Amino acid sequence: MFNGATFFEFLRQLVARYDGRKVFLVVDNGSCHQLEDDGKRWLRENRHRIEIHRLPPYSPEFMPMEGVWKTTRKLTTHNAFFVTPNQRDAKLTQTFNLFQRRPKVIAAHVARFR
Numbered sequence: 001m002f003n004g005a006t007f008f009e010f011l012r013q014l015v016a017r018y019d020g021r022k023v024f025l026v027v028d029n030g031s032c033h034q035l036e037d038d039g040k041r042w043l044r045e046n047r048h049r050i051e052i053h054r055l056p057p058y059s060p061e062f063m064p065m066e067g068v069w070k071t072t073r074k075l076t077t078h079n080a081f082f083v084t085p086n087q088r089d090a091k092l093t094q095t096f097n098l099f100q101r102r103p104k105v106i107a108a109h110v111a112r113f114r
Contacts, residue, residue, distance in 0.1 A: 002032045008039035015049050023050040029057055067109025068099075 014023055027033045033054075035043065043052065055062050076095045082088035099106050 004032065004034050004036055004039065007033055008035055008042070011039070011043070011050065011052075015046060022048070024053065025050065026053045026055065028055050028063065064110040068106050071106055071109065072096075 011025075014025070043050065072092070072095055075098070076091050077088070080091070082091065
């Protein structure tokens with residue numbers, strides 16, 4: 001599970017891995033990226049080692065994955081019923097394999113970020 005507590009642990013591991021180099025991290029405003037008081041305090045104390053930059057609320061134009069997920073939903077899950085999670089996962093895998101075989105399917109969503 002990814003939540004504020006696991007995000008905090010991730011930040012500490014990230015800073016340790018890049019010891020000596022400052023980390024600049026861009027995150028969205030998802031609830032999993034919200035820190036409790038101890039995490040906020042740690043972030044203030046370590047601002048010389050890490051900076052977190054939050055995207056504006058609901059800013060899909062800055063996130064190429066938003067367009068990819070929209071295409072994924074359209075091709076895979078929109079108006080679809082899956083009896084089991086395995087059926088859903090198989091259909092998702094089929095869609096992701098299509099993206100690998102035919103990158104043009106999602107190219108427009110990521111082109112401006114190259």
